[in-house]
Amino acid sequence: MKFSILIINSVEKLLNKILKFTCSPNKLLSNYFRKYKKLGIFERNIISKAVYNLLYNKSIYFYFIHNEFGNKTVSLRNLTLFCLKDLVNISCIEGLSKKEFYFFNKKIDFNLAPPLIKSNFPEWLFTKLVDQYGESETLELSKKINQSASLDLRVNLLKSxxxxxxxxxxxxxxxxxPTPYAPFGLRITKKVSLKKIYLFTKGIIEIQDESSQLLTHIIEVKRGELIVDFCAGSGGKTLAIGSLIRNTGYIYSLDISKKKIEELKKRVIRSGLSNVYPIVIKNENDIKIKFLENKANRVLVDAPCSGLGTLRRNPDIKWYQKPFFIDKINNTQINILNNASKLVKIKGYLIYSTCSILKEENEDIVDKFMAINKNFCLIPIKNILKRQKIKLLINDNYYFKLLTNIHNTDCFFAAIMKRIK
Ligand SMILES: C[S@@+](CC[C@H](N)C(=O)[O-])C[C@H]1O[C@@H](n2cnc3c(N)ncnc32)[C@H](O)[C@@H]1O
Structure with a gap:
């Protein structure tokens, strides 16, 4: 089968846009495919993979085009050929020049690149990760996080x-x-679209990474409890918690985004839950939630964060995010945690979680909180996992820390604190 030059031209056009980082890759691709309807499923698949290849491997592609080929500037055409290198057989492509043919065909040993380049992380992130995990683990992580993820589903226990x-x-x-650790999860390794399947449209299954599913288990919710999902977004954790407590008790789902809460309401209806109370708040101090003070058995703060733990699915994040964003989000994280803690009743629990790999957004925030809130104590995670019969190897006594290179999930962090007085 011959590939028309249309594939190369499409990838080239898309790379030009993606490198401006003004739009998410998924949105960019779906807009493009809507416009170019004559592209078939097979071609679309290759084009999408090529675009993601660039986002996963940008440093290494630029490095080799510069060094190996002595090109001063990296042309979009050469970049396009690099992105297609492991996806198509060169003999299948029509219309390549002799030089391009040579370029495409040349074997390259990526292991020859220096560690920073090999990691495919921007320098600021690489430095932070090496400080935190050491160089060899950072490179292990980079290998696994810079490739596509499987699709995880959660079965809604109210329905099946x-x-x-x-x-x-x-x-x-x-x-x-079945997912290796989460008891109600499923893993699909091949790319599929679920959007039109009744199991999805009727809320019988939900898309949710195993890391997030596991969080809802370590919260140890009990039937009949009052739960607050402080940063509920469009309801991923709310739905999972609701399914675990089988529609008993109360779940107050709060968020500052009206749009997300509207989406949450639709998903709640689909899921069959009738114990969820969604509230749009102005900010973490909103007077609207005063009635919940000292009332909640468990308050989950699934905090806004850099999202750097989800690079398998959102590889563009690492390229557009800058270190000053981390400082800014740290203030928001500690403010939300302090305010959310006021809703926890005595002997109740406060759970802080992020999908970040950075200590500044994780342990450091918990440390700051614990330093000023002496009425809370940290609960060791190992005991919780034992109680929940989740056979997960965690290298930390206190924190729930998942790493893609070890657990094959998104990177995830959580800490559980009990209010003791
Ligand atoms: C990581 S997302 C939550 C994802 C959600 N828990 C889920 O499972 O789908 C963080 C959320 O925090 C919300 N947020 C940001 N600032 C907030 C604040 N001050 N108070 C409450 N929610 C906030 C954002 O709108 C975003 O939806």
């Missing part, structure tokens, strides 16, 4: 069971396996 869904998905030729 994991064993039943595995069989039902087969009717749509979707093969999945």
């Amino acid at each position: 069971k994991r064993e039943i869904i595995i069989k039902k998905l087969l009717d749509f030729s979707i093969f999945c396996n």
